[in-house]
Amino acid sequence: METIKLTIDNQVVEVPKGTTIYKAAKQLEIDIPVLCYMDLKALGIEHKPGGCRICSVEVEGRRNLAPSCSTEATEGMVVKTHSMRVMNARKTVMELILSDHPKDCLVCAKSGNCDLQDLSVKLGIRDIPNQDIAEMSTYRKDFSPSIIRELDKCIMCRRCETMCNQVQSVGALSAVNRGFQAVVAPAFEMDLEHSTCTYCGQCVAVCPTGALTEHDHTNKLIEDLANPAKTVVVQTAPAVRAALGEEFGMEAGTLVTGQMVTALRQLGFDYVFDTDWAADLTIMEEGTELLDRLTRHLNGDKDVKLPILTSCCPGWVNFFEQQFTDLLDIPSSARSPQQMFGAIAKTYFADQIKKKREDMVVVSIMPCLAKKYECQRDEFKVDGNPDVDYSISTRELAALIKRANMDLKKMPQSDFDNPLGESTGAGVIFGATGGVIEAAVRTAYEVYTKKKLAKVDFEQIRGMEGIRSAEVDLDGFTLKIGIAHGLGNARKLLEDVRAGKSEYHAIEIMACPGGCIGGGGQPLHHGDLSVLKKRTEAIYREDAGKPIRKSHENPYITKIYEEFLGKPMSEKAHHLLHTHYTDKSKKIIYLK
């Protein structure tokens, strides 16, 4: 590899040819401030539009300052990253950016977690000159069920665009217009609700300001918890326990299951249950559907649709309902664990505690923003009353715990309530890419072969590569499995399915990179994707520590089939635990 030498802040560094000044400085542990820049190494994406000019540095012999994130280092270059000329320019640039930014930090959802605010502090900005005559861009607020766009706060870093287009291939967002009118928006500046947006929330996860935030339900939740007439039931998704600790200063990958349960109980929830229990239920339904389709296929049924696609991820469901409408009969009809939980909580469990549906509030804690949309879909309502009333994100829960003056670190551990709180290791791993299909295989193997699995860990299914495949021997029959996380990767597998080239029997798809542990509602990673790996390890640690690791062995799952549902895919199960998909491509209306 050809290398070059350059001098940065009086230190000589040797780097491969083509390296940017920013990265060369990094090698010397010189920290050049950045704003629009984002390095997503794990995804192979470096977002460096060179737009904000905060990373400008002085290059000897060059008239103008150079944006270090997008300027290639050259042989013999002499760079100063923090000269007084640079500091002065950086301050001016920041003042200009702030002059076109609202000053409502006191009540902004992003306050305390905002890259722009942090940078303003770092650069010592104390005054914004000429604010009284500065022009400000204004744009309408856009409220969708999941995401709120407040584009007055947009600084045009365009990170969201990279996530939406390059990573997710959703194509909902693009920079439009120019000058003060420039914003990032859907086609024809329609609201997100009328765009191809899947609510995966990856744009929110990278937004450096309060321009993109989640639809917050915390205040509604406090109201319901304070209302004695309401029985408030909570379910927590697997990925939440592997990330919530980060918001309380704990190392990424710290499991806080027991502390979280205690905190939820202290907040006043009447019943603290686990979405993992519903994940076990999902495996019973989805696994049975997989085996049913496989058996029919092996018996020569030509009409049977294979591969079967998982359907737990609401962002992914939105994606295929809009962009792969010719494949609507391929995904499993099983509802997501969130919705299975809600349907059971407001029927089976409501009967047990003798409460009326209307007097119950079912809340979910999710790593996800698409879940907020999913729970208000009409398919999941009975006479207008939703199975899950609303969903709050990991971030919202962390903020609420802090607001209630609790410290998760000091919280004693406790267990979930029953009957909807007991789960197996199979339910836990739903939170990581590959987990749903591994859980399904654990059950499908034993049901299909009628033999005990010698080893429940299927390491060949795990990993962080965007698209993976694995083969599992079901006693002579080779089950071919495909896995994709990130919708851009999902698109590739789907295009093969559409072209009839796919050889898989089953495919697991998660909309977010890393699966739910990397969801749009998780603590912000600020571009450092190594935290996703640590969260994944935590998920598998929790699985390994569980006494029961196969969904069909969960005693409370066996019980609900005996007492209430009959058997998997029974008529009752169909009614409560399955759904149908609709062509949503037409929701994209361009002209009002």
Added chain:
Amino acid sequence: MSRIKVELKKEQIDKIKTICQSFNNNGGELINVLHKVQGTFGYLPAEIQEVVAQELNEPIAKVYGVVTFYSFFTMLPKGKHPISICTGTACYVRGAEKVLDELKKELKIKVGETTSDGKFSISCLRCVGACGLAPVLMVGNKTYGRVAPEMVKDILKEYEAM
């Protein structure tokens, strides 16, 4: 950007498809495709952008982004006699804005709009290379130099019968 609703006929859709094909349906040619399509239809309403996006396999948001970024592209049909007024430095300092105000007053439309009878539209441009004649305006392909606000009425009169 303001919008109007149109219904494309099959021949029109085919025409857009042919243009896209002449660029091998290559998304990298988006600007050239839009240029040619606007040359054919006169403007780029949402429905046309939708077909272009589909043919080039690009997100519609991106197509709209390009259309709204370049001032050359328009989503509204231009008038039969499109008026372009130069607001470049030389024309501006010699009173282009006053001429523009007079045009807007006479035609009762804003920049980027078309009169209801479809006759005139106003757009601004930056320099036609005739700074010696500033301020300059063009109606169609005809250039008028040293325009004063009081000349606007007479210029428009030339086209009223056409």
